[in-house]
Amino acid sequence: MRRSIATVSLSGTLEEKLHAAAKAGFDGVEIFENDLIASPLRPRQVRDLARSLGLGIDLYQPFRDFEGVDDARLEHNLRRAEEKFALMVELGADTILVCSNATPTAVDDDERAAAQLRRLARTAERYGVRVAYEALAWGSAVNRYAHSWRIVEKADHPSLGVCLDSFHILSRDDDPAGIRDIPGERIFFLQLADAPRMAMDVLQWSRHYRCFPGQGGFDLTTFTDHVLAAGYTGPLSLEVFNDVFRASDAERTAADAMRSLSLLEDSLGRGSGEPRPRAELRRLPEPVDPSGYAFVEVAAEPESARQIRGILSALGFAHTHDHRSKPVQMWHHGDVRLLLNDTDPRLGHTWSGASAVTALGFAVPGPEGAVKRAERLLAPALPRRRDPAESDLHAVAAPDGTAVFFCDQGTEGEAGTAPAWTADFSAPAVADRTEGAATGLVGIDHVGLFQPFDHFDEASLFYRSLLGLAPDENVEMAAPDGLVRSRALAGEGTAPRVVLNVSVLGRGTRADADGGAQHIALACADIFAVAEAMRAAGVKPLPIPDNYYDDLACRTDLRPDTRERMRSGGILHDRDGDGEFWHFYTATVDGRLFFEVVQRIGGYDGYGSVNSAVRMAAQRAEATC
Template identity: 55%
Template sequence: MRKGIATVSVSGTLTEKLAAIAAAGFDGVEIFENDLISCPLSPERIRDRAADLGLGIDLYQPLRDFEAVGPARLEHNLRRAERKFRLMERLGAGMLLVCSSVSPESADDDDLAAEQLHALAELAGRHGIRVAYEALAWGRHVNEYLHAWRIVQLAGHPNLGTCLDSFHILSRGSDPIGIEAIPGDKVFFLQLADAPPLAMDVLQWSRHYRCFPGQGGFDVTGLVRHVLNTGYQGPLSLEVFNDVFRQSDACRTALDAMRSLIALEESLDRRAPGPVIPTGFAFIELTTELTTELTKGLTTEIATEIKKGPATGPATGPSAGDTLPPAPGEAAALVGLLAAFGFTRTGAHPTKPVEMWEQGEARVLLNATGTGTALAAIGLETPDPAASARRAEHLLAPVLPRERAPGEAPLEAIAAPDGTQIFFCRSGRADHPDWTGDFTGDPAMALRPSPGTVIPATPTPPPPGITRVDHVALTQPWHHFDEASLFYRSVLGLRPLESMEVPEPSGLLRSRAMAGPDEAVRMVLNQARVGARHTPWQHVALSCDDIRGIARRLHAEHPGLLLPIPDNYYDDLEARHDVGPEIRELGLLYDRDEYGEFLHLYTITVGRVFFEIVERAGGYRGYGAANAAVRLAVQHARGPGTP
């Protein structure tokens, strides 16, 4: 279908808006009156600029407070409309949006409103223009779409129809099934917007919090389906008032808007294949600093130990009793964390300073090409990597070019809105090249733990260990949060949960969890906002079956790795839940929902990254959100990146 967007939905001057909208691939625009008034170009030049960009001008808006007024006001309103029609002829716009009146001068009289809208449509017809009448959700007398349609019927003019707006309909809780009673040729225009569920005045809700379809909580797809069932043939056009979008890069916002319409159109087609759902985490890639210490070759003896793999030899590779040589701070701390958890270094990439650490089904890649420690990439298992990449490209996700040496496995990769690289993998399958085969065990670029880490002389029994990656949490730039939510929902098919706000010492943290249908892939998107200082932390949550055993071992062998939890937390926890004293003794955090229980702990932060170890019992579905404020307060007190 034809795709359009209102100029009010993106930032910039009118000419900048038009350029961004055209670059995103839209077919048409709604020109918002304020954008035209503030533009130095004449209507003719704007018309020509739009045409040069391949854009039609589908609508001019709005004409406010027109109908159901006294004779003197009607005469004034018709003069006002005549001027707009002349301007629209110069602009090349063939339709005018008229909003239901909010004026205290208007009367609650449908017959009078219809009579005056008939006069307006008659005047519009002389200029070759049609009028679309819309019920504002806060209209003084007309605030329901079926009420507006009844007035259009009463007016009975061929140049008068109705405009349906998803926000005005769904924000009031109106049932959109009634749309199907309207003939398709009388639905002159369709405006679309989503919105988060908020308990507030509908006018403020509309003016500040609308978002693109798929970013909020409305069933926009269901509404559009009802509209299409009428036989409507017009464009799908976005009209979004949003404070963040008006401050963000126009090209990026327009691209996000187009992604929302592509995903919406797909959701309307029951034959569309839909997203290729990821089936798990293939790896998490962390970058850390590159130094000469990190690229020193190891001895033949150590190389032999690494090549033996996780089944034999010490987990860290070097000979028993060795004290490892010094290594830089963040890289050393990161390696120390993994070794403390029981991860084993199982291979190194032959052409890149990257090595693989494994435990259970969890894989962590350490990439020594960064300027600090950060989560740079996520590998996702998918039944068809090529199809996943094609879908991502169809939804306007940037496909990342990759250099590949002869014999290395191909890996499809895209960029998420925050720059995180997403790789599509199919690991350990005979029907697809296996990327893990690229990690040969060559130790030439091995990273090293902190100074003084001693390799035990006698191998100890395997400690209670990590089983897999449970979820990852990514901090989004404040102006890309909704974009990221739509990206993971549409590209990966993750289901968004309700957005929530968590207090932290310097403001509020907005957070939204997302998961696949079977919860094999879970992600949490965080955004610092409302006066909070910038806290770009990322974290990786690792699942286990015996968190008590892991906590005991870490407290005994590596007591400085865990984030200390205040006693006040446990006093409150014990008042709310019947938990044993070992929860406090081991420094664990606790939560429960209707499905089960959740135990978790946090590590210190290295660079931008910290780890969480979790144990889910009985089908618990949450993420321990009740404990997030405690964690944030402790991290705040320690400072960002404090080891």
């Protein structure tokens, strides 16, 4: 199907928007009128530029407050429309979006609205233009798609149809199933937008917080499926008003938008098994179903790497292997593998020099397919120097610059074989080999990555689309220097969990690409034993204030001796239904990287975010002392 994007979804001048849309591979654009008015390019120049970029102009929008008016106003509105139709001929746009009247004086009279829209359609016909009538969620009289369709049906003119916008329908919890009853050829246009669920005025919600399908809380697959089932064959077009997208790099946003549409089209193609042609839906390579983390790589300068090795040893990791050709150590604890890169501080292409997670290795059944899917989802491939004898590991860049590897998952466990890529590593000389304490870590529970402010939604969609991880609701946490928003992505069973954090305001060092702390959370079966082993090895946990434990005494029934053990281990606690969560933190290396040890009991599915304010205050105290 044709893929389009509204110019209002992108930042910059109209010219820049067109270039960005073309570069991301869109077939067409909706021209948002204000973008044209503010452009020094005349309509013909816009048409020529779009054509030279391979873009059609699929819609001109919006035309407001046309119908449900008195006769004098109608004549004025028809003249106003005729000027726009003439402009559209210059522009080479054949469909105009007319949105339902939102002025307080609009009359709620279907006969009148239909008659007036029929006159508009007749005028439009003379210019070869089609009118797509849309029910705004905040339209005065018409604010439901079924109502807009009743009026269009009544008006009964071939140049008049409806425009459906997922936001206007789903924001009102309207049932989209009724769309199937509209003849497909009378659906002139389809605008797609997702949005996080928010309890606020729908106009403000619409103008500021829309996002691309897959980034919010709406079910766009089901919605669009209804529209296709009705027989709609026009473009899938994204119309997203978003404060962040308006202010960030247009090419990045356009690629993010295209990733969103590709994922949506693919999910439609896998579809509901309806008996109708879906040949026109482009498919992606098969979804990826990661079984866990193959490894996490950390890079650090020598002094910091020494500190990290101390922490890893105390947590029971052992330095077991070295990479055959690169300055990378493999640290092992059971099946948990961390790679430590401590001699080439310029390895990572966005690495700042402070200790950081630079790569995530995901264990997947078919790495080649995963790479193909990632490429089709416009994930930037990372160059990788490769020795002929080494594994063919492909990496793509996540929106924050972290390298994402797809690794053969091997068959772990007692009778298993090591994944093929581990053959790139050989055991180190015995003299270098560090053994850790036995602490019973059982896996990597999650990795937490602070995101650059502009790319939070993009990152969420990146992990969702490439790895099939499902995003949780956003959580907000109060740090001493401002609010932090957190969104976890998780899959089923042992699938990896990724936690994305971002500064709520785009301010301060943590709003930038190399700001904010990253962490690796290690799962264990006995938090007290791990805490004790770490302390016995001479490594202290992040100190948690006594006031925290006093408060626990007030609000939980934890026994005094348990609280005492928690206090000495810096251990925190959360509860969720029948589940419990225990966790502690290490010191933060370079103010940038820390480790967490967690124990989940009884189906607890969160991340202890109730304790994050205490953790961030303690880290702030740690940083200033």
